[in-house]
Amino acid sequence: MAYRKTSLFGKLAKLTLFLLIVVIVTPLLLTILYRAVPPPITPLMVIRLFEGEGIKKDWVPLSRISPHAIRAVLALEDTRFCLHNGVDWEQVQDAVADRLQGGRLRGASTISMQTAKNLFLWPGRTYLRKAIEAPLTFLIEWAWDKRRIMEIYMNVVEWGPGIYGIEAAARAYFQKPAARLTKWESGLLAAVLPNPRKRSPRRATAFLRDRAGTAMARSAILGPYIKCVEK
Numbered sequence: 001m002a003y004r005k006t007s008l009f010g011k012l013a014k015l016t017l018f019l020l021i022v023v024i025v026t027p028l029l030l031t032i033l034y035r036a037v038p039p040p041i042t043p044l045m046v047i048r049l050f051e052g053e054g055i056k057k058d059w060v061p062l063s064r065i066s067p068h069a070i071r072a073v074l075a076l077e078d079t080r081f082c083l084h085n086g087v088d089w090e091q092v093q094d095a096v097a098d099r100l101q102g103g104r105l106r107g108a109s110t111i112s113m114q115t116a117k118n119l120f121l122w123p124g125r126t127y128l129r130k131a132i133e134a135p136l137t138f139l140i141e142w143a144w145d146k147r148r149i150m151e152i153y154m155n156v157v158e159w160g161p162g163i164y165g166i167e168a169a170a171r172a173y174f175q176k177p178a179a180r181l182t183k184w185e186s187g188l189l190a191a192v193l194p195n196p197r198k199r200s201p202r203r204a205t206a207f208l209r210d211r212a213g214t215a216m217a218r219s220a221i222l223g224p225y226i227k228c229v230e231k
Helices: 002-033 043-050 067-077 089-100 111-120 127-143 146-156 166-174 183-191 206-219
Strands: 158-160
Touching: 002 111, 002 127, 067 111, 067 146, 067 183, 067 206, 111 127, 111 146, 146 166, 158 166, 166 183, 183 206
Parallel strands: none
Antiparallel strands: none
């Protein structure tokens, strides 16, 4: 009996060690690899494939993405992208304060956090996923510069059913490459985030038009806040 208990304990210990290696080493190796290699697929893409959707994506370097699109996304998703280390603590404090005052619970997710989630994790708002997301965010902030983080985010983020990345989105919605997106088109694409399955540039509701206008207005005054992604 003692031998069986020891054997079972040994198997559990080996399984635990294996899982730790997978959870820790795999993201580290992929992060190093993705410094130079475009990510071929993400967990969300795999999930959507099993749900019966296809994948439309076409990797483009940041230099071939319209500056209007980059600025619009930063304007709506993370205006302090160049100033934080992956977590925008000011936004976190504001979100907590709003909640304590009876406001709705809102996210304080940065582009770095969204990139980590898209590359390594599954969709959803569980505490487990958020707990894993934090160290992965600091990992990519350590391994990559801000331009690389932005470049990967713009190429892997979901922009509609089966549409991933700014190039595929530009061609699907406006029949042009991402490099030729106008201010208004860029604003509309930014406006559908982070709910691209419920919003679409093809259905420019009053809400989307308002968000697009906000993106354009903020883009004009971002100035020094986006130097980390512009050459």
